[in-house]
Amino acid sequence: MTGRPAGTPITGTTRLYAVLGDPIAQVQAPTLMNPVFARLQIDAVVVPVHARPQNLEHVVRGLQRVENLDGMFITVPHKVAVRRLADRCGPTVDIVGSANVLRREADGSWLAENFDGSGFVSGLVGAGHDPRGRRAALVGAGGAGSAIAAALLAAGVDRLAVYDCDTAKLGALVARLEARWPGRVCALDEPRLRDVDIAVNATPLGMHGGDPFPFPLDSLPPGSVVADIVMKPRETRLLRAAAALGHPVHHGIHMLEGQLNSYRVFFDLH
Structure with a gap:
């Protein structure tokens, strides 16, 4: 996996995080986050997911049903559109009108926030x-x-x-x-x-x-x-x-x- 240190195993217990964008080749979240996971001994991995704007809702709703996926990082051009797909929004999202992360809650709903x-x-x-x-x-x-x-x-x-x-x-x-x-x-x-x-x-x-x-x-x-x-x-x-x-x-x-x-x-x- 991009940015995942060699020898770090991905197993059936590994938690998943996706980075959604279009294009996706430029994203740096896997390169930064996966070594952090490895250093902290967190059994998780960040993977890039290429989602076209016309397919965004299908992708977000599909990933919402993946039980071992805990969240998503959102990049260009989906930050405004993904806000409308969240079930709840943090205070910053309401002010700026966009989100750059979605967290999958225990009931399967999406909580949106923006840390950009x-x-x-x-x-x-x-x-x-x-x-x-x-x-x-x-x-x-x-x-x-x-x-x-x-x-x-x-x-x-x-x-x-x-x-x-x-x-x-x-x-x-x-x-x-x-x-x-x-x-x-x-x-x-x-x-x-x-x-x-x-x-x-x-x-x-x-x-x-x-x-x-x-x-x-x-x-x-x-x-x-x-x-x-x-x-x-x-x-x-x-x-x-x-x-x-x-x-x-x-x-x-x-x-x-x-x-x-x-x-x-x-x-x-x-």
């Missing part, structure tokens, strides 16, 4: 980029972007600007955030990020070599941090170009690393 935002902020702080009191801008109002926007506001950013080409989605997110953090968030009508300390790509742009930049770099002030949530490749075109211009860069893998402890608590892993 807290993981992203934890990674930022760990890298020395505490967002408290700073100005941030984010491109991408989808599942991960919504969670990161809320977490940045909760972490104390002074001002947050958000852009998405889907104006309806953008407007709905800003309205939810404004209701909870009035006066600190605004929508952008173009992806030009000015007067910010932290600029975040929360879109899938960068997963493929020919992808355009999610936002131009020429409008960023010198020294602003450029962060990307794309995990593979580690060095996206955006981060390479930003580093060449002298900007501190923050890699996507830090968001997942920042979620590991939250996952252990949520799934009650000892």
